[in-house]
Amino acid sequence: MKRSESPQPVTMLEALIPIAGLVFLVSLSFYLFGDGGANGPNQVALVVATMLAVFVGWRRGHSLASLREAANASVSSGIGAILILFAVGALIGTWALSGTIVAMVYYGLKLLSPDYFYVTAAGICAVISFAIGTSWTVAGTIGIGLMGIAHSMGLSPAITAGAVISGAYFGDKSSPLSDTANLAAAAAGADLYQHVRETLLTSLVAIVITLAVFYLLGRPGAFDASAEVAAMQSAFYISPVLFLPLILVVVLTLFRLPPFTTIFLGALAGGVVAVFVEPARVLAFAAAREGVPIPIAMLKGVWLALGSGYRSTTGNPVLDTLLTRGGMDSMLNTIWLIITALAFGGESAADGGDRLRGYPHATRPSSPSRDLNGRRPPNSGP
Template identity: 35%
Template structure:
């Protein structure tokens, strides 16, 4: 018989992992894989000494990995997409017309809005960042804008759409797990997300003023445009490729087949429009596209993509989920939250605790979905006992879970962004304004009581009857 996990035992793996992670990343300047493996070993030992059999611990790891398999498939497909679209001239065409049309002073604001619209339409921040985001990085860097700023604007826009779209996985997950009507959930999120996005756009407009025409070397932009024309066949017809992918996903075609269509079209474009060989096109899919123009910026930007480039991200995801799987399925996370609930005495404190717990789950379990799933199960009864409407919980899950995942370098979202946009979480964090301002707004609302909705007597009675029916 397994004994219940104690709080002090449950936090040992987290403390070990966080300590080793800090030393490895900050002092040794190495990746997060080994610290997570050490955290996983520590969690397994704690579980074993607490009465769990090795078979149960191993199954907990596999459960964590299975949860991440859809993300792993998407990560690999995005690597193929980047290779195919760069090789096919799709990215070059997007950058070419972007440099022609968008002024540097408005770029950060524009790319945030564009990513928000696309992500709102397709319901996926990852697909948006892996397509529109990659081109946006190229355009912004060509204009002399620092990469962390560009990445921050892209992330803010992509996650606005992901959070507010009825097509989004996390949006449906948060509403479904809390038994909240989807559109009631979305409307309740407007109170925190719209002010957050307005603040983000104001920040990007302010930052963009430094990149007006007077501060940008237009010669460099023209030189980049010339290199693109010399290196690729640039055609507006190539814009059909990303537009078609966006339309497919907007029409509720799942992300995987939609991305596969984009990969096939990019591959065809490289062979039949760019006139590369089949071998070169296959190489772009496997190991990424390679170009040598003599222009360092263009060479660095376009020599990337491919399946191989995503193996760091894939291995990172698998390692992270073994750690998260043990923490969740051996009751360590439950023990930690139970301790939090002992301290949280008021309804206001409960909402704030949910936001903070979601962030902590992102840091400890390394997966955005777990940061929504686990706290939703742990806090559901507490919200009922405090007489709070379920939409308060569903909003807190997204404010604290969906958005903050990007700030953890070893979280699947942080690793994906590094592999896709090429910017580390610690670098873009100050510029991903939406992602940190919305949780702050949510906590302020919690303590002021603004927009915190309580259950009516009728709703309370209906809920009690439902609970009685289920128990019988």
């Protein structure tokens, strides 16, 4: 297999080699590992596909040094998103520790109306998923609780599931705390806030229509969330004060501070609120050795929540599942995926820029444009 002496455009077949390799490997990863593929196998597939792209580029005359620089430049473009994801993980950890997340769920349940259960359920899931940046967690915790409530009220489980999923995915898609939103913005090289604003243009229309439909589907029924509310009250101190970190994030966002600064300050605010509102919880979570001063032990608890996330031990399965999360290390799989995906994209772009130049039909000059009446513009040639 002869190597070109100088960089040459790749052919269409060569362009498809790394892409086809990636599709095959990701498909094989899903077959072998299922959903667990995102925890490493998919990243390995991207690395192998990147090496295929390197080989194609090298064969077409690119030096290994230039290909390495292309990968480095591409990965460097995602550093901002990576730092934001670290901040998001830290924020979720301290908000779980302080009770901010529980407060959102608590007041959401208090707002549930028996006459408009479906629309209220969708709204609660949308707000909470927007606040914590995850749809699966909301659907797997609050959603399960709402399904149980719907069953006890004799309401349709299918419509309830639709309301939960609709609300959860709206928040996940539109939240600046969402890892998928950050990944999409990083891959496209777009500003995170601009990406969120653009997605809101379509998401808001969709959620308004969805809420209207669920409103029309609602019907009167009995509702009692006293058990869920009592469980939260027994495990956490519930107060509007717990919304201070959320308010801070909203205010800083309105002042257009950089996303990382905004989110990380929100994470620190969650730690401060936890120290003042839930000092016993912070000390228990820190599990500091005997003799450590209380302020240092509290610092350790907040530090752990920022780095490794919060581990809830209330004894309530739903609450523990909802709150055992966060920490910068919880974002490492996503960050690993971002790095490998950007490296693959950088190598693919470096192989020859416009790959279609190697495709015979792509080099043909396009026909002159015509106006609405089918006439050619002046001096357009025969």
